[in-house]
Amino acid sequence: MGRIPNRSTDTLDPEGSGRNKRNSNFKITDCKALIKFERLHMQTNACKICERYSKCARRLSYKDKEFIVRSSTSNIGATKTHKLQASLQGGYENVGLEAIDYKNFRRKVGNIIGDKDAQLVVDKMNMRKDELHNYTFEYKCVDSVLNAMFWADETDKLYYKEFGDVISFDATFRTNKYGMIFVLFTAIDNHKRSINIGAGLLSNESIESYCWLLEAFLKAHVKHPQLVLTDQDPAILQAVEAIFPTSNHRLCMWHIMKKLQAKVSVDFLENTDFRKRFTKLVWNVYIEPEVFESRWKLLMRKFKLQDKRWFKDMYRDRKLWIPAYFKDVPLHGLMKTISRSESVNSFFNKYSNSGNFLIYFMMNYNTAIGKQRNAQQKLEHDTKNAKHEMTLPSGLLEHAATVELKLPKKEVKCSCNHFIRTGILCHQIFAVLKNNHIEEILEQYILRRWRRDAISSHLLAMKHVAMETEDDTFKLITEAYNNIEYRLDHFKRRKEKLLEFVEKTRTLKQAAMEFGSSNQTSSDNDEEEIIRMLGIRSIPDEINIHPPTSIRTKGSGTKKRMVSAIEKAIAAAKKKSRMCTGCNQYVNHN
Incomplete structure (x- = not known):
């Protein structure tokens, strides 16, 4: 063991260093072999x-x-x-x-x-496409570099068929080491739970990329949604208009209201009732568009905001976000903001990390979607087996409404348009039906999307096709480990049984060690096991698809980036104010 000491020798000295070499029958070679x-x-x-x-x-x-x-x-x-x-x-x-x-x-x-990361992911997704029924996978390359991906399995398509009337999608960035943008399409099921109906990865946020993604989505699901909810990203706005021309497009109310504090001073918001009046106006779903427009103009004149550019732009785009213009759109009341998409993104981010390979990201996605569907199918099963008694709601809405009931045809209509917006009858209609001794909800007013049997039994019986699959060998290995853990759990309080079990396993271990000594595990076996753990067939010999270089998304920045108006407003609000000599108060004016 050990190393030979580094002793310098003058090679130009004809007589040498004068040291005598030691005669030995062994050499110092830094051998690592040892026994302890x-x-x-x-x-x-x-x-x-x-x-x-x-x-x-x-x-x-x-x-x-x-x-x-x-x-x-x-x-x-x-x-x-x-x-x-x-x-x-x-x-x-x-x-x-x-x-x-x-x-x-x-x-x-x-x-x-x-x-090989991108090549492995594409090969894996194509393998799933070959093995799984009705599985959609599309990808796009630019100069042999992975540019975009979209996938949706049979469960996603069945969910979209039943609940794809209103959808939203948002982009999140903490997903992989290349900074590819994770876009998740979200809808709401008959229990008002968020469900996944497709997903994609983009290498940039251009109009072309979003158009390609929406085209792939439409190719998988065929029909257009009734309403699409997004944020104010200009690229998304143009892509939705181009690919979904017949769909209503709505902007996220929360993102718009968040910008309000940056468009007017903090002092103006705190010392006037503008915020209260503005919020009450833009969220009002019961007024007509003409009424909204007149009240908006009055509000702008009262607070002298008619020349502010942001308010002028938002009034120009009023048909994209004001509820008054969506009151006749079916089921738009399901979502007013993209908080559903952001919540689902947050759920998936728990299973992923910005440093992941793409192959790791897909494994995490499959794990997360499997957990999500387990919870959804358990809820469906419990709901179908439960007995429910309907209780008529009591009380009326504060907003005055007129109910029209046609008894021969059993048609009922309320001026609040609650049924048109949400697909559920309002309190006023229930009160009128009860007063006219109508004890059953009329069949035409029970929409399929809210029924307990909206999800087919076929879907409930399906396996989680998005989860990772294992071959028979690894299934047996997992079962063997589970069997051992199960027996240990039952024997932990019975010492004699535990001793007997340990003795049996010791014998099995000795036999395994003797077998292993004659059948040493090679690195080839390691590679084979890694391939199976990653869920791929083989390691490709040629790389035709390369992963993208790390990209800078719109949501990222450096210390030298431009500060947004919202950040300036927040910083100004936190800034310590001075006492004004005019009003003797601590304010931001002098």
Whole structure:
């Protein structure tokens, strides 16, 4: 063991250094081979070979490899993964592996993915397209670089068929190491829960990219939505207008109202009732468009805001966000903001990280969508088996309304247009029906989208097609681990049974070690297991699709970026004010 000392020698000296060489029958080669002994008792010299340092003990098991890969998808480093495993096993002495073993395997996984990341993802998605019924996957390359992707499985399509009347989509950026933009399409089911109806990745936020994405969405779902809800991104506005010409397009009210504080001074908002009057006007769903326009002009004149550019622009685009212009659009009351999309994005971000490979991102997406659908299908199952009694709502809305009832035809209509907007009868109609001794809701007013059987039994019986699939070998391995954990859980309070079980497993372990000594695991087996864990068929020999370089999205910036008006307004509001000599108050004017 060890290294040869570095001793300098004058090679120009004909007589040499004058040192005599030592004759020896061994050489110092820095050999790493060693054997370690562990003393059994301090009083004796009895020792045993330390098993955890043997080559067999330091071989990574399937569970270790899976744990490392799963930790990598959550961007947990190899050293921290080793610490977590030691914590779970009750100490480092029970792990049998060193942190360097975890690092080596993680590096091996990274080397396999490497610059093949985009190619692996496309191959994996195409494989799913071949194996799964009615699975849609589209991608676009520019100069052999992955530019955009869209995918939707059979469950997404069934959900869209039933609940695709109103959809929203938003972009989030914390998804992968290349900065590709994750765009998730969201709708609302019959329980008013957010559901996923498709997803995509974009390398930029241009009009062309959004147009391609919406075309892929339309190709998968065929029909246009009735209403599309987005933010004020100019590229999205033009893309929706071009691809969904027959759909109503609505802007997010929350994003618009958030900008209000940046368009007028803080002092103006705090010392006037402008915010209250403005909010009451723009959120009013019961007034006619003509009434809104007249009240808007009066409000602008009263507070001298008619020349402000932002207010002029928002009035010009009033048909894209004011509820008065959507009162006759069916089911638009389901969503007024894109908070649903942002909430779903937040849910998916828990399963992803900005440092992930694309292949890791897809694995995380499948895990998250599987959890989401588990909860949705459990709710559907519980709802179908539950007994419900309908209770008529009491009380009327504050807004005055007129109800018209035609008894021969059993047609009812309310001037509040609540049924047109939401698909549910209003309080006033229920009161009129009750007063006329009509005990059942008329069939034509029970929309399919709100029924308990809106989701077909076929969908409930389906497996989670978006989740990762494993081959038979790895299913058996997982089942074996589960069986062991199950028996340990039942034997933990019965010592005699536990001793008997440990003795049996010890015998099995000895047999496995003898088998392993004659069938050493090679690096080829490691690569084979990594391929299966990533859910791919093989490592491609040629790379025809390259991942994009890291992009800078609209939501990112540097210290030198321009400060927005909203940030200036917030900073001004936090700034300590001085006392005005005119009004003797601490304000922002002098």
